[in-house]
Amino acid sequence: MQIEFQILRQTPDTAPKLDRFTVEADSSETILSCLNRIKWEQDGSLAFRKNCRNTICGSCSMRINGRSTLACKENIAGEMARLGTASGETPTMTIAPLGNLPVVKDLIVDMKPFWDDLEKVEPYVSTSSRQLPEREFLQSPDERAEFNATGNCILCGACYSECNAKEVNPNFVGPHALAKAQRLLADDRDDRREARLESFDNPDSGVWGCTRCYYCNSVCPMEVSPLDRISEIKGEILDRSTKDDSRPIRHRKVLLELVEEGGWIDERKFSLQVIGNYFKDLQGLLDIAPLGLRMLANGKFPVRFDPSEGSAEVRGLIAAVKAATQATTKAGA
């Protein structure tokens, strides 16, 4: 069958342009195989990375029809199904480089910011303060299973490419780095657990910088589910923190308290308690005062709060989740 490829091509000195190629291929062929065909048979100057051709090395990640993934993993049939291409219609594959990284040429991006961000979480098991064993640090299969999910990361950059937080906040270390961070927290050989938790508890670069958009989970080709790993770190931080420790922590704790209380959030209390820190943060109060006054002037300030219907049911659900979490924690201990 004939397949149209539209490939975004550029160099740091030339504006992006779409080049079009037609490829004769079977629908079971991978996108990488088609790109090889284009390079070998039509335009040898097309630049892209590849290596293992077997979803192992992570080199061939790129945006395929708007989603960052591995070109050696996705095939034409799968993309046609995802795009809803009608039978008889010529499928069009749109290929672009990863996002959030500078383009070197065509589909090749400079991965340096990705590696630099990974380095920020010190992605190595630290045993510096421990006595070195005679042979090696042994681990049971159960202990190893604690980080099975993150162990699958092939550092392809697909999650980083789609990360909304990274797009707007260059300090945020990114989903790949935080998934690795969780792997180190879960590794019983590491001796920097407390220091790591402290550094990940950061509203800008750390876990609280994530906007929970879920994109990293949905694109990760290895099912690392970075957002789930980030949530696990957040859970650990929340368990050992109080509302006085920081605004992000207050945000989570107050939100839960208010929902437990009234079934939904009393926004007046929420802003006063989270941003105003129960009237202890004068700067915070001053920051929200103009918004409150504008809302008041426009008749949008909620002057009263009524608990939602079924708030008892909401309380019951929260209690059930807490009990289930405690049971799981005990079982794992």
Ligand code: SF4
């Ligand atoms: S977490 Fe998934 S998407 Fe992100 S770098 Fe690792 S394998 Fe790739």
Ligand code: SF4
């Ligand atoms: S869930 Fe968080 S880390 Fe994942 S892509 Fe969205 S903002 Fe980035």
Ligand code: FES
């Ligand atoms: S070429 Fe190695 S993951 Fe695609």
